Amino acid sequence: MPGIRLHHPTLRSCVYVVEDYLTPYTVPYLCGTCKETHQNKALHISLDSDGYTILAEPVYERLRRCGMAGMVVDNEVANPPPTTLGAEAAVLSENEAASIAIQHRTMRAEPVYVPLNGKAIAFSVDDAGIAILPRDTWLELKDHGGYGFDVIGVVPPLTGMRIKVVKYAGRAPEQRVTRSDGRS
């Protein structure tokens, strides 16, 4: 059974995303199609102008475990149409890798020092217990149990930085400091 044709009764000409909440990604997945982060396995089903799609059997099985999400089986397809994937040239700069935002369950505003196989990872968490680590560093930390950190999001790579230049014609404006008791 190479492919299974399915039909959605109402959706047309779109990518139908069905999230499998029972299957979390090993690392939150920053999706190139949706431009958002999926925490759980998210099937991306392309529906044609008549609401049809063809899925391989393992994908169909996952959809079935998700309750079919409104899709209805139509028929088996002996020779599914070919698919083409357009690859981009490899980007070799590791600075462009996405970073992972993590939060510690108890630590707040303090340095973190994690010894891993002889080489240490040192960073700080802010007053909310949050730190942003390069993706690979987080994966290494996670491989060793996570040390009490949980992933709270993915930080996309920086594509550029805009610097705002403020020119003062004369004296810089006075800075006012307001105390917590309200007095200046």
Next chain:
Amino acid sequence: MANALFTSYKVLMLGSGTLADYNDDTIKAMFVDHADDTPVAATDDNIDDILSAARVPAIASCPTLGTKTTTSGTADAADSTFTSLSGDQVESLILFKDTGTESTSSLMVFFDTFASGMPLTPNGGNVTVQWNASGIFSL
């Protein structure tokens, strides 16, 4: 999200260990299902670091890169076709040197950023990876 060379491959290129020769070795392409395993470019070194469940397809069914060139330090090859690809939805693609032994099959390049089509939901038909006109990767 970023395409990258595996750090271990960079080390091999610098002369430590058995070289992964892009031109002469058997280089294969494989998709990876991130629900089962996410490749780590910094620390994974051989294909045995990618869980079997995450491999789409199994090594034996992965296409071998053909018509390879390395002109001006850019690795290129003919487009790769996965025949009747079946499996769960995949989120990335890797290139690796297939020695026939998993613990010595070096991981080379990791792709999770594509011009189009990723994540890929297999339909049971052929899948062709159209390598970029400017090559697969450059040194």
